[in-house]
Amino acid sequence: MSVEEIAREIPHLSIPERRQLLDVILDSLIDAQSRRTRSVLDFAAAGEWDGVDAQEYINQLRQEWENRP
Numbered sequence: 884m885s886v887e888e889i890a891r892e893i894p895h896l897s898i899p900e901r902r903q904l905l906d907v908i909l910d911s912l913i914d915a916q917s918r919r920t921r922s923v924l925d926f927a928a929a930g931e932w933d934g935v936d937a938q939e940y941i942n943q944l945r946q947e948w949e950n951r952p
Contacts, residue, residue, distance in 0.1 A: 893901060 893904070896904065
């Protein structure tokens with residue numbers, strides 16, 4: 884059954900049946916989203932690391948550590 888066919892049947896459902904259908908759809912979306920795994924590549928350009936050279940950052944941390952009182 885296509886989405887269009889299902890959509891044509893919705894007006895024939897009672898309000899409780901429509902709510903039940905909505906619950907089923909929402910539950911399936913939530914389940915699908917929670918099962919989605921993330922790749923480390925999803926975070927490649929995230930936040931403060933965007934454009935930061937890793938070696939320069941490490942060198943800066945080392946220098947700050949050496950100059951601590």
